[in-house]
Amino acid sequence: AQTVTQSQPEMSVQEAETVTLSCTYDTSESDYYLFWYKQPPSRQMILVIRQEAYKQQNATENRFSVNFQKAAKSFSLKISDSQLGDAAMYFCAYGGTASKLTFGTGTRLQVTL
Amino acid sequence: NAGVTQTPKFQVLKTGQSMTLQCAQDMNHEYMSWYRQDPGMGLRLIHYSVGAGITDQGEVPNGYNVSRSTTEDFPLRLLSAAPSQTSVYFCASSYNGADTQYFGPGTRLTVL
Numbered sequence: 001a002q003t004v005t006q007s008q009p010e011m012s013v014q015e016a017e018t019v020t021l022s023c024t025y026d027t028s029e030s031d032y033y034l035f036w037y038k039q040p041p042s043r044q045m046i047l048v049i050r051q052e053a054y055k056q057q058n059a060t061e062n063r064f065s066v067n068f069q070k071a072a073k074s075f076s077l078k079i080s081d082s083q084l085g086d087a088a089m090y091f092c093a094y095g096g097t098a099s100k101l102t103f104g105t106g107t108r109l110q111v112t113l
Numbered sequence: 114n115a116g117v118t119q120t121p122k123f124q125v126l127k128t129g130q131s132m133t134l135q136c137a138q139d140m141n142h143e144y145m146s147w148y149r150q151d152p153g154m155g156l157r158l159i160h161y162s163v164g165a166g167i168t169d170q171g172e173v174p175n176g177y178n179v180s181r182s183t184t185e186d187f188p189l190r191l192l193s194a195a196p197s198q199t200s201v202y203f204c205a206s207s208y209n210g211a212d213t214q215y216f217g218p219g220t221r222l223t224v225l
Binding site for chain 2: 004037043044050091093095100101104105
């Protein structure tokens with residue numbers, strides 16, 4: 001079975017600064033997908049970024065980028081130019097076959113002025 | 114497109130009662146899933162479906178029942194509610210097994 005570990009229960013960043021959220025996973029599969037989801041207080045799960053394991057290039061979406069290290073099974077999320085609206089829970093998720101997701105326990109991100 | 118919709122948003126049950134959480138999507142997605150979210154934990158998969166008429170168990174299926182008679186709908190039934198089923202429930206859908214899953218707004222369920 002796959003496991004996803006987020007070792008940082010809480011992180012804090014100042015507005016306009018950069019923060020990196022960590023995620024590691026364990027799998028024996030060679031083809032899979034990795035995701036970062038954001039959950040604001042409204043509890044809606046919002047896709048932040050997606051990475052296909054077969055792609056060596058790190059995914060980027062505006063201020064959000066990932067550092068995907070397949071051999072190390074590491075998938076960290078970097079948020080640049082942090083904004084107050086980035087404050088939320090962030091979940092790392094592993095997707096294998098049949099669109100079944102395995103989630104980490106989440107990192108709560110605070111953004112301060 | 115309404116996306117993924119869930120009803121109700123909130124529900125309080127007594128131990129032993131049964132109920133159905135509704136989930137619908139209008140994106141013609143084949144794959145649909147149910148997750149539960151408990152404090153301090155990530156979302157955990159309850160049941161999933163890869164198409165109408167096909168369902169399978171996820172990580173925490175006990176106490177829940179599903180069926181998928183149409184592509185659009187994927188209801189989750191609690192057969193005899195227990196306090197351990199107090200949680201937030203999310204429904205999600207995707208076009209195929211490799212596609213991104215899109216989530217509904219969730220249902221907060223409390224079992225007394």
